[in-house]
Amino acid sequence: MITVLAGGVGAAKFLQGLAAIRPPNEIHVIVNTGDDAQFHGLYVCPDIDTILYTLAGLGDPERGWGICNDTFHCQEALRRLGEAAWFQLGDQDLATHLYRTRLLREGANLAEATEALRQQMSRRVHHPLPHLIPMTNDPAPTRVRTSAEWLSFQEYFVKLRQEPEVLEVDLSSAARLQNGPAPGVIESILTADAVVVAPSNPLISIGPILAVPGVREALRTTRARIGAISPIIGGKALKGPADRMMASLGFGSTAAAVAELYRDFVDVFVMDQQDAALRPEVESKGMQAIVTQTVMTSAGSKEQLARTMLGALRDDLR
Amino acid sequence: MITVLAGGVGAAKFLQGLAAIRPPNEIHVIVNTGDDAQFHGLYVCPDIDTILYTLAGLGDPERGWGICNDTFHCQEALRRLGEAAWFQLGDQDLATHLYRTRLLREGANLAEATEALRQQMSRRVHHPLPHLIPMTNDPAPTRVRTSAEWLSFQEYFVKLRQEPEVLEVDLSSAARLQNGPAPGVIESILTADAVVVAPSNPLISIGPILAVPGVREALRTTRARIGAISPIIGGKALKGPADRMMASLGFGSTAAAVAELYRDFVDVFVMDQQDAALRPEVESKGMQAIVTQTVMTSAGSKEQLARTMLGALRDDLR
Numbered sequence: 001m002i003t004v005l006a007g008g009v010g011a012a013k014f015l016q017g018l019a020a021i022r023p024p025n026e027i028h029v030i031v032n033t034g035d036d037a038q039f040h041g042l043y044v045c046p047d048i049d050t051i052l053y054t055l056a057g058l059g060d061p062e063r064g065w066g067i068c069n070d071t072f073h074c075q076e077a078l079r080r081l082g083e084a085a086w087f088q089l090g091d092q093d094l095a096t097h098l099y100r101t102r103l104l105r106e107g108a109n110l111a112e113a114t115e116a117l118r119q120q121m122s123r124r125v126h127h128p129l130p131h132l133i134p135m136t137n138d139p140a141p142t143r144v145r146t147s148a149e150w151l152s153f154q155e156y157f158v159k160l161r162q163e164p165e166v167l168e169v170d171l172s173s174a175a176r177l178q179n180g181p182a183p184g185v186i187e188s189i190l191t192a193d194a195v196v197v198a199p200s201n202p203l204i205s206i207g208p209i210l211a212v213p214g215v216r217e218a219l220r221t222t223r224a225r226i227g228a229i230s231p232i233i234g235g236k237a238l239k240g241p242a243d244r245m246m247a248s249l250g251f252g253s254t255a256a257a258v259a260e261l262y263r264d265f266v267d268v269f270v271m272d273q274q275d276a277a278l279r280p281e282v283e284s285k286g287m288q289a290i291v292t293q294t295v296m297t298s299a300g301s302k303e304q305l306a307r308t309m310l311g312a313l314r315d316d317l318r
Numbered sequence: 319m320i321t322v323l324a325g326g327v328g329a330a331k332f333l334q335g336l337a338a339i340r341p342p343n344e345i346h347v348i349v350n351t352g353d354d355a356q357f358h359g360l361y362v363c364p365d366i367d368t369i370l371y372t373l374a375g376l377g378d379p380e381r382g383w384g385i386c387n388d389t390f391h392c393q394e395a396l397r398r399l400g401e402a403a404w405f406q407l408g409d410q411d412l413a414t415h416l417y418r419t420r421l422l423r424e425g426a427n428l429a430e431a432t433e434a435l436r437q438q439m440s441r442r443v444h445h446p447l448p449h450l451i452p453m454t455n456d457p458a459p460t461r462v463r464t465s466a467e468w469l470s471f472q473e474y475f476v477k478l479r480q481e482p483e484v485l486e487v488d489l490s491s492a493a494r495l496q497n498g499p500a501p502g503v504i505e506s507i508l509t510a511d512a513v514v515v516a517p518s519n520p521l522i523s524i525g526p527i528l529a530v531p532g533v534r535e536a537l538r539t540t541r542a543r544i545g546a547i548s549p550i551i552g553g554k555a556l557k558g559p560a561d562r563m564m565a566s567l568g569f570g571s572t573a574a575a576v577a578e579l580y581r582d583f584v585d586v587f588v589m590d591q592q593d594a595a596l597r598p599e600v601e602s603k604g605m606q607a608i609v610t611q612t613v614m615t616s617a618g619s620k621e622q623l624a625r626t627m628l629g630a631l632r633d634d635l636r
Contacts, residue, residue, distance in 0.1 A: 041420035073389050077413030081438045091409045095395030102359035120399045 002310070003028045003192040003224070004130075007205025008035075008047040009064040009239055010231050010296075011198035012054035014309075017302030018196075019055060019130055022310070027130035028188040030215075032200070033110065034135075034142030034174055034208030037154045039087050040078060042097035043104055046154075047205065048114055048132060049096055055129045056121045064239060067092045086159045109137040111182045133184045135209045138177040142208050143170040153204065162241040165248045169203055174211040181212045189218040194313040197228035199294065201242040202261045203249065219265035225313045227268040229294060229305070230255035234274040238295065256281040263287075268312045270294060270305075288312065320628070321346045321510040321542070322448075325523025326353075326365040327382040327557055328549050328614075329516030330372035332627075335620030336514075337373060337448055340628070345448035346506040348533075350518070351428065352453075352460035352492055352526030355472045357405050358396060360415035361422055364472075365523065366432055366450060367414055373447045374439045382557060385410045404477045427455040429500045451502045453527045456495040460526055461488040471522065480559040483566045487521055492529040499530045507536040512631040515546035517612065519560040520579045521567065537583035543631040545586040547612060547623070548573035552592040556613065574599040581605075586630045588612060588623070606630065 002022060004015060006029050018027060035046045046065060053059035053067055060068045070090025079085040089097065096117065103113040114132050122128045142153045146164035156162065189195060200206050210216050219226060232255045237243040243253040251257045255271040256278045262269070269287045271278060272294040282289040290312050296302045320340060322333060324347050336345060353364045364383060371377035371385055378386045388408025397403040407415065414435065421431040432450050440446045460471045464482035474480065507513055518524050528534050537544060550573050555561040561571040569575045573589040574596045580587070587605045589596060590612040600607040608630050614620045 040416045041423055042416070067395075071389060071391050071409065073409035074392060074412045074416070077385075077410040078416065080442050081413055081417050081435075082441075083413075083417060091389065091391035092395040094392045094412065095399055095401075098358045098360070098392070098396065099399050099401060105359055117399070123400070124398050 001026050001028060001188070001192050002194050002196065003030065003188045004196045004198055005030050005200075005206055005209050006047065006051060006198045007032050007200025008050040009054075011047070011200045011205070012051045012059065013296040013302055014196075014198045014229065014306060015051060015055060015130060016299070017296065017304070017306035018310075020299065020303045021306055024128045024130045028184070028192070029130050029132050030185050030188065030209055031114075031132055031134055032205045032208050034140055034171070034204065035153050035157070036139070036141065037087070037152065039089060039097075040083060041101070042089075042094070043101045044087070044089070044097050045100070045110070045114070045134070048117075048134060049093070051132060052096075052117060052121050052129065056125045058121075058125075066090045087154055088158075109182075110134045111137055111184070133188065134182050135185060135212050135215070136174070136177050136180065137182045138179050140174040140177060140208060140212070142174070142204055144168065144204070145170070162244075166241070166245045167248060169207065169245075169249065171208050171211040174208040175213065177213060181214055185212065186214050186218045189215070189224070190222050192222065192224040194310060195219065195222065195224050195226040196309055196313070197226070197262060197266065199229040199231040201231060201237070201240055201245070202258050203242070203245050203251075216265065225267045226265055227270060227309050227313050228259070228262050228266045229309060230258045230269065230271040230275070232258055233272040233294060254278060259285055259287060268309075270309055270312070319344050319346060319506070319510050320512050320514065321348065321506045322514045322516055323348050323518075323524055323527050324365065324369060324516045325350050325518025326368040327372075329365070329518045329523070330369045330377065331614040331620055332514075332516045332547065332624060333369060333373060333448060334617070335614065335622070335624035336628075338617065338621050339624055342446045342448045346502070346510070347448050347450050348503050348506065348527055349432075349450055349452055350523045350526050352458055352489070352522065353471050353475070354457070354459065355405070355470065357407060357415075358401060359419070360407075360412070361419045362405070362407070362415050363418070363428070363432070363452070366435075366452060367411070369450060370414075370435060370439050370447065374443045376439075376443075384408045405472055406476075427500070428452045429455055429502070451506065452500050453503060453530050453533070454492070454495050454498065455500045456497050458492040458495060458526060458530070460492070460522055462486065462522070463488070480562075484559070484563045485566060487525065487563075487567070489526050489529040492526040493531065495531060499532055503530065504532050504536045507533070507542070508540050510540065510542040512628060513537065513540065513542050513544040514627055514631075515544070515580060515584065517547040517549040519549060519555070519558055519563070520576050521560070521563050521569075534583065543585045544583055545588060545627050545631050546577070546580050546584045547627060548576045548587065548589040548593070550576055551590040551612060572596060577603055577605060586627075588627055588630070
């Protein structure tokens with residue numbers, strides 16, 4: 001079994017490659033839910049949905065969210081009713097949120113609702129999708145402080161287009177959960193044959209998962225070897241504000257700075273060829289450094305990255 | 319002030335005529351909520367919505383429900399998720415249900431949510447819509463018994479396309495409300511200058527309103543004169559199952575049978591020219607009978623029917 005810690009777009013691409021070379025039912029994905037929010041009374045899980053849609057082949061690869069060729073007729077009608085409409089919800093995408101919200105209101109927890117969606121999507125596309133486990137069934141909203149104010153994650157990320165400089169990230173909701181991690185989170189780390197930290201934002205995508213009680217301890221104690229893929233290439237994030245956040249929060253915006261954040265549990269750190277010069281710095285943290293092509297532009301490059309990552313963790317998974 | 323008891327399509331057409339000849343803010347519409355139901359966790363009010371959409375000029379006159387030229391992309395995605403999709407919800411229509419459901423979950427009652435929708439729709443179309451008052455803020459689901467089983471209203475009406483013969487109508491929910499009629503229901507009957515029972519199904523559209531505690535008594539005691547328009551023409555309903563239900567429930571499917579159901583409170587009964595021969599029978603019930611063209615096929619015919627109805631109730635409203 002392979003366990004992956006995942007945010008949204010970058011993780012989804014890596015998982016496409018991984019699911020192409022390993023049986024999907026052997027892959028467990030622990031997904032960040034710090035971005036989750038309610039819009040129009042519907043419970044929206046951006047990272048879970050991006051992964052589901054991408055693995056089902058329904059996602060919009062350009063935008064990185066929502067369903068390809070979706071329409072926005074409901075959203076436009078909501079705007080005409082005077083509703084805030086800065087968080088865009090496509091008509092087909094809405095079906096996912098309606099389905100999830102109905103299950104949650106009927107008493108399902110988020111893990112059960114996610115599993116139901118995974119099964120329905122698997123049925124729809126005629127191939128099984130990997131297991132998705134939300135990091136917790138409890139609300140765990142990430143908040144960010146800009147120079148002006150504290151914001152909910154989606155206010156910062158979508159409404160303000162990640163423009164303000166982030167001075168603080170508040171993961172205290174993830175750190176103080178009523179019911180702790182979702183069932184399977186700790187177990188899937190402890191019993192895995194290999195663990196991979198996907199190329200997601202270390203502060204706001206992986207950070208919330210690491211803040212969940214027991215997760216970091218499980219990563220430190222599992223017998224599985226753990227690899228991480230840098231989402232920073234040549235000092236820049238391919239998508240999103242990871243580079244600017246790493247800088248404004250004082251970590252530095254390099255692949256080596258990402259490695260530093262994972263120093264206490266990662267065995268193998270995969271970074272891009274552009275960052276070859278950082279190899280000694282990463283190795284000085286006691287990690288094996290792998291330098292390879294990490295930009296995932298094609299099915300082939302996604303599979304190759306998954307193969308490289310797994311091979312470095314366990315010869316027999318290559 | 320004119321108060322109208324209303325179901326869906328027939329009432330909406332009559333109200334279009336009425337709103338064209340009288341100031342909309344002088345019109346109060348008491349609407350049946352016995353058809354209301356939840357789909358995908360959303361609170362749907364078919365009669366309120368048909369009236370709102372029709373008066374806003376957004377309705378689909380052919381279908382009699384939903385918004386003209388609406389799309390069904392969310393519905394199709396829900397079906398692909400394995401959800402029951404026999405109750406069709408258009409993408410724009412969904413915005414109404416999302417908006418209402420959010421307000422209700424945030425603590426608004428149905429009358430407040432309806433008023434918010436009325437205001438938003440009025441703003442959108444740049445003219446005020448008449449006041450809409452749900453008959454009650456409480457759930458009051460109508461049920462019907464067929465030879466096979468008891469059904470929810472929408473199961474009978476939409477899922478089974480009104481095909482089974484109805485042997486019993488259960489209005490006990492409307493008759494045993496926790497909080498009684500919505501604020502304004504009784505007052506708008508007692509203080510009206512005229513009351514009109516719209517040409518709606520007397521058993522399942524007007525019947526639930528009459529079953530609400532205090533409504534029938536208010537109709538009997540108000541000083542306003544009360545008119546009703548027959549939804550049955552030549553023994554047939556223009557739309558829906560009123561004729562078959564009147565027959566299967568033993569009332570007979572004639573305009574005179576409708577008059578009989580309203581005998582204790584109606585002063586003026588308007589029926590179609592096709593039913594001129596029934597005039598003596600209706601008059602024998604102590605009502606004034608008006609025989610006129612009642613089929614509303616154009617703006618002109620809607621206005622003319624409203625004018626005839628009002629004129630018969632009060633000279634100064636003509």
